[in-house]
Amino acid sequence: MSLDGLTFQVGPLTVTVHQGQVPDGADFWDANWLDVAAEIDLPGQAWVRAAGPFLMTSDLAAFLTELRRMNETLTGTAKLQPLEPNLRVHLDCGPTGQVRTQIELTPDHINQMHTFQLELDQTYLPGIIRQLDTILERFPVRGRPD
Template identity: 50%
Template structure:
């Protein structure tokens, strides 16, 4: 039986395992998360893992998703500093969402890009997933 993911969207699954530096109390070191990600589409599966994502990335993504859900406009981006994973969701007409997922286990020698389509009904579960991740791993310190 496969372990339930922390975030699941159109073939993208994300598991947050732990903080990279669990005892850190300042924002820069304290917010790095060790994660595993997998993107599946017809004929392809790409995986990556490591400390490439921060709690602040999840919080920003959640806030942008919330705004999209309220207005049915705009975009939400999960774009960490590290190039292992990037997700951009753009609201199209009539509540349709176009998404691009870029994922790679080795950004020096590989590049994988997936285009996905969804609708506004996917937003509340994505927001709830981000909220659950942030409940387990709250943002530490201040980015200022």
């Protein structure tokens, strides 16, 4: 099965899911890790890439739930906060539909951190939601974190 198109984008951030880290994992903590690549490319300004198993399907599902709520109410926040510190995304929807966005990305959380702040608007939300739905259809959350 081709994994083309299993990406989501938030402004300049592109996250591509390559595969499940432990496809035959038997419990929540093994079965839900994803092998991903996250990249921010701002030509002439910055390029940062991190790759490896630092996102879980449950991280994406929680982020998706918050994005759906934000898209419906045009208020609130949505956060992608995985256990691993390589990637953080924080969206905060303001009263006129602007979405203040902060993205932290690093391939080496011990020695470096890259923070990007930008403004998006609510018209970006449905696309991000669709992209995450597609990823979670292919890689659903398995098990419970008992």
